[in-house]
Amino acid sequence: MKRSRIPLLTTLALLLFFYVPIIVLVIDSFNGSRFAGTWGGFSVKWYAKLLQEREIWQAVRNSMVVAVAATFCSTVIGTCAAFALHSFDTRLQRVHNMLIYTPLVVPEILMGISLLLLFIGLKIPLGLFTVFLAHVTFCISYVAMVVLARLQDFDFTLVEAAQDLGASNWICLRRIVLPLLAPGILAGALLAFTLSLDDFVITFFVAGPGATTLPVLVYSMIKHGATPVINALSTLLLAVTFAVVVIAQRLAQEKHT
Amino acid sequence: MNDFLEFKNVSKRFGTVQAVDNVSFSVKRGEFFSLLGPSGCGKTTLLRLMAGFEQPDNGSILLDGQDITQIPPNQRAVNTVFQNYALFPHLTVRENIAFGLRVARRPRQEIDAAVTEMLKLIQMEDKADQRPNQISGGQKQRVAIVRALINRPRVLLLDEPLAALDLKLRQRMLLELDLIHDQVGITFLYVTHDQGEAMSLSDRIAVMQGGKIEQIGIPAEVYEAPKTSFVASFIGDTNFVDGTVTALPMPNYCRVRVEGLGEILCYNDKQKAVGDRVNLSLRPEKFHVTLEQPQEDARLNVLRGKVENIIYAGNHTRFWVHIGERRIATYHQHRRYHLDEKPIRWEDEVWVWWDADSGYMLDDYAPLLEERGITPPPETIHSANGKEQRI
Ligand SMILES: Nc1ncnc2c1ncn2[C@@H]1O[C@H](COP(=O)(O)OP(=O)(O)O)[C@@H](O)[C@H]1O
């Protein structure tokens, strides 16, 4: 029997399509020349330059603060929402369900504008706090969806078994439910973290003057002409994201066996 | 002995389904008590009421004289072995077994000693540090049982604990359960739809149907003296014969005219009078099927019929004999083997005879079975040893 090579070839083509731009970017960040087209020898000077850019570090700090805070809040709220959605099936719950899904399909630009109008209407000064609020809003939906999927195949007789053996609600939650749902909650949190970290459109609308996050800064830098510093920055971001994903997968696998 | 566990007029309704319908029964201390009935008859609901996962709409549950109806499940001195085991997948075998004591905040040494003892009881010391997904079904079952036993509950509830195991394992676990019950001396409330399991394990059996208990008794009682046609057909296999009393030829016996079969004599323990309708359950193994005519005996019913179907199974043979307009299922245990004995063949004219004492009068009538939406399982023949055979 002869096996077709088409699946292999399409897979390779797809991988190339996805990763060539990223690989080019990474290589370019080590390019001694200022121009992407010409190779000026291996160099880390863009990284060195990156270290000196105060503006960039301020943006990194902003991004991190917002991402960590938004991840924490949206994970807590989203997990609670998932529990609520899972345990009751009333008409109100169906509305709730719909409301959770909405932010996933509403165009980002619409969310950005509406949040901006809301903040202005409520006279909340634009700044890191409004960015944080905006990020929590859409991250909740993603966390809730991921956790809800896990809850759907959670065996609730385990909770009854724990109660039967004398466990209080709190012990059930701490010893049985949370440990078993941890991979799902962690996955939701990581999704929220990455979404918050690289959100541009919504942030662009609700960020005040002093609250520039990394994606917004990169955008404004590119507007003033592409610089290899951005390549270095992106490479670092890539490395961090990659590390986080690998660690998360390790954790999830450990829980399962 | 006094009643240890008592259900008093307990009812539970789910929407339009009356899952448990005014059930009362009591279990003695240390007893192995089974709830037996077809799927959907309310066994699990009764068990969940006992464990505290459901609240009854009516009635009360008493444990050792104390009303426990309002006590939440985590404060009842009752533990459950769940049908799907419900072992905690993220904990090791040892941690699973220790869970009840850990939650009760017992001292470390005590927990370790108790867990070790339990592991020894189920001979799984070498598996103590494995996760539930690394052990076999029978082992999971055993862990589930000792996990529920470690808090020394006053009653152990078991919901079809053997249903998920294959036949061989089921038979071994049956013996093991019996042994564990003897060793720990705890009251067992056991739920099953398998009459063989219930018969071989239980001190007493409650046969359930449609949320109600139809009969409670020791295994021999529910088998030999079934109260209703449902009990007669659910436990073992039987022939229903209904007719009208025509005469009372001697004390305690009556003659019954059976449409399409003839006149038969039967023991009249219900004190029926001439003209009363009766419904008899005649177990297949009570019949004799022979080519020779039996000797005359006043208390013997002797009928003539034609063999319609034979299933030979080594240690026994089943004959289906056409008598008049009826078909009687019989079961013949092979006790001796004569090379020169003339075997009974299909279409043979045979004598079918049985002792008048062997029939048992039921409280209801077989035709009522269909009215109540119950169809006796005619194509499944249960033999006394619990094996099933499809015909
Ligand atoms: N939580 C529930 N909600 C609705 N109906 C239920 C629930 N639990 C049981 N029932 C119904 O009650 C009846 C008895 O169920 P159950 O006690 O599980 O029977 P068994 O264990 O004898 O098979 C069934 O008709 C079942 O559908």
Ligand SMILES: [Mg+2]
């Ligand atoms: Mg059940």
